[in-house]
Every structure is written in structure tokens, then in C-alpha cells.
Amino acid sequence: MSTHKQKTFQVLAVAVLALGVTMSVAQADDDRGERYGEKYSEKYGGKYGGENRGKPVQPAQTNTKFQQECSTCHIAYAPGLLPAESWRRMMAGLDKHFGSDASLDAGDNKEITDFLVNNASNRWRAPTAPLRITESAWFTHKHDDREINPAVWKNPLVKSPANCAACHVQAERGDFSERNIKMPK
């Protein structure tokens, strides 16, 4: 191996190593669950059959209109919780939003859609676009009966799986880390 080739090889090795470290850090939040969604994972790759919300879920720079409009009836769900196509579908059907009319004027709708799409999940590989965050593979996996006692869902303080903030006390800020979970009694 000539000196030149040796140098190229060294640079390449460092790059590969760095990539490996970055990837393992990025995956660290998913503590288990390699097996889930095997039928899709072969086809589309990635965890949760490719329905992986990834990180970060809440961008550093938020949007005032999004915060105001989307938090009136429920918490402003972080854009990173769903892929871009889900947000496009959601914002195109606001007049029938889970049984309520939540329509906005055209200008506000466009501004919020752009914000959601630009900050959507960066690791969603499956060709799916659910409207309910709770229907995604990673959500059902993270909240299955082994993780959450089924009695928790019946607690009136929880009311619905859509009520993230009942247990994830920092949900509004897009923080779903394990240390910020507090089950209501």
C-alpha cells in the first residue's frame, strides 16, 4: 500500500467509526423492541416497521401560530411525532378533525402546514401516514400491556391515549423521556 493510499484508508476508517458512534447515539432512545414489526422491517428497514418518530420531536424554533392554534383544544402535538404526509392530510381535513370542525383560514392553515411539514419525523421510512399518533407502530409498541398497566388507560385523569400530558409531564415541549414520566394516581 502506498503512503497516499494508506492515508485515504485512515481517513475513511475514522469517518466510518464516527458514523457508527453517531448512529448508536441516535438510536439510544429506543431501548428495546428490535423484533416489533418484522414483516415491514425487512421491506422498509428501521425500527417499528419503519414507523419511527425519530428525534427531535420539537424543533428549537417553534411557530407562534402553531402554538396558539393547535393548543386550544388539546396540547400542540410536536411535529416530529408524525411524518410529513400525515400532517398534510391532517391540515387538509381540519373541518372534520376527529369529530370536530377545527378549520382555519387559508393563510393560517398554510403557515402551520409548512411548519409541521418542515419539522416532521425524520426517521419515518414506512409508506404509511396515520392521522392518529396513537395508531403508529412505535406508539403501540411503547405503550403495550407489558409497558403500561391497562388500568392506567381507565383512569379518568388519563381519559384517552391522546392525552400525552397526563403522564408525560413535558409533552407540550416535545419531551417524552422516561425520566419525565409521572403516572397520575
Added chain:
Amino acid sequence: MFHLFRASGLVLMAVAGLAAQPALAETPGEILASIQKEAAGTPGFQGFSAARGESFFKAKHGTEWSCASCHTENPAAPGKHAKTGKVIEPLAPFANAERFTSPKKVDKWLKRNCNDVLERVCTPQEKGDVLAYLLAVKK
């Protein structure tokens, strides 16, 4: 002639200024007046009635929800979203000074809520009756 020209110019400028600020803060009374203007064009209009507004507010209109389902039977008290449980600030201006001060917000919510409660848009008469009721709530 010159004065007339100048005056109409001023009026034009004032109108243009208003049009440029659609979200301009107003008072509930001004919002009621603009609904009244709309209602005056309908045949047989004889003014608004707070009593009629109250029964409209508390009644169901063919769907699962009435206005009171979320805003409660007392519009001066905080309500709760019938589905998500999120707190809704009081609707009566007496209890919440922010209510009915932004025409844009009023239009947005009347479109949404009339659609949820009646599955149609509300008539100017219905909107005016309800606002007259909400303005009459003083406790």
C-alpha cells in the same frame, strides 16, 4: 367641491386603514352591531333577544352537543372541551374581557361551533341572539 373631494379622500384612507387590519381589536358591542347590520337585511328582522339566545345556547340542535356541552350552562364559568377535557375560559365578556374583541376569532369559532352543534352555519339572527344573551350574563 374641493372640500367634498378632500373629505371623501380622508374617508377612503380611513376605510383602507381598517381593511388593512382585519384583526383589529373591537368591543363586544361593536361586534354585536356588525351582526345586527347583517341581520337587518333579512326579512322580518325584529331585533335580538337574550332570552331566545339563552334557550338556543342550552338546547341541542340535532347533534350530540349543545353550546353548553363545552361552555356549561353558565357562560360566566370556565368550561371543558367535551372530548379532550381541556379547560375553556369563560365565554361571557363579563367574566372574560378578551371575549368578542377580535372579529377574526369570532368568525373562526362561530364557523366551527355552529358546524359542530347544528351541522350548518348559524343565521345572523341566531348569532345575535346568543351574543345578546352572553352580554346579559352578569354573574
